[in-house]
Amino acid sequence: MARPREFDHDQVVSAAAELFLHSGYEGTSMRDLIARTGLSSSSIYAAFGGKRGLYLAALKHAATDERTQVAAAIEGPGGVVGGLRVLYAHLIDRLLSGADKSISLSARAALETSEDDPDVMAHLKVHVDDLVGLLSTRLSEAQAGGELRLRQEPRDLALFLLLSAFNLTYAYKLTQDKDSLTAFGEAALSALQSA
Structure with missing residues (x-):
């Protein structure tokens, strides 16, 4: 009879995600x-199939956290532009803290x-498509509600804004320099025109 797991799966995956x-x-x-x-290594192999399996679980866990963070930002009281500005600022601060690369x-x-x-590329494609869909829907709502006047398709803008956030790493x-990184974020946000 197999022994039951004696660890918190989410806690282990979260810790691994931070390390990766x-x-x-x-x-x-x-x-x-x-x-x-x-x-132990045997527990990691038994639960996840090894380092790679734990990495894939960590990617999935991190994607869920990232989606939650983006959704909270764009649904917040500052509107979609204000929320994205706060999100970009948070990402910049995270990079400048030196904690993560x-x-x-x-x-x-x-x-x-x-x-x-x-496997990883399929995960990334699904994750990016999910975030683009989330942001695209919010941009469409903001345009319909008079918050924004969009000159491009919401989905195209959503992909641009997401890839701009990813490019903060580059x-x-x-x-x-915080000012340079902030200017980069503001340049990306300038693609969104306020009503």
């Missing part, structure tokens, strides 16, 4: 995962993963 965000997939060893999660695990995975990795590598 900080160190990347290749930079994270099984020893690192054991130390961070408190699980990317704004999100998904962004880091996109930078580090070869197109030859169908911009950070070139300049660790």
Whole structure:
């Protein structure tokens, strides 16, 4: 008879996601995962199939967190532009804190993963499509409600704004200057015209 799991699945996956965000997939060893999660290697293999399985679970976990964060920002009291401005500022502060080398695990995975990795690429495509759909719907609502006048299709703008957020990681590598990063974010937001 198999022993029941004696660990909090979400807590382990969350801890692994933080480690993968900080160190990347290749930079994270099984020893690192054991130390961070408190699980033995045999438990990691039994529960997730190994490092790769835990990485895929961490990507899914991080995607859920990222979606929640984006939804909260664009549904907030500052409207869609104000919410995106706050979200960009949060991402910039996160980069400048030096704690992470990317704004999100998904962004880091996109930078580090070869197109030859169908599992990760499929995850990223679904995640980006989900975020673009979420943001596109909110932009359409803002336009219908008179909050914005859009010159491009909401879906095209949503993809542009999302990829601009992802590109903050590249911009950070070139300049660790908050004013420059903020200007980058403002330039992206200038694609949205207030009514």
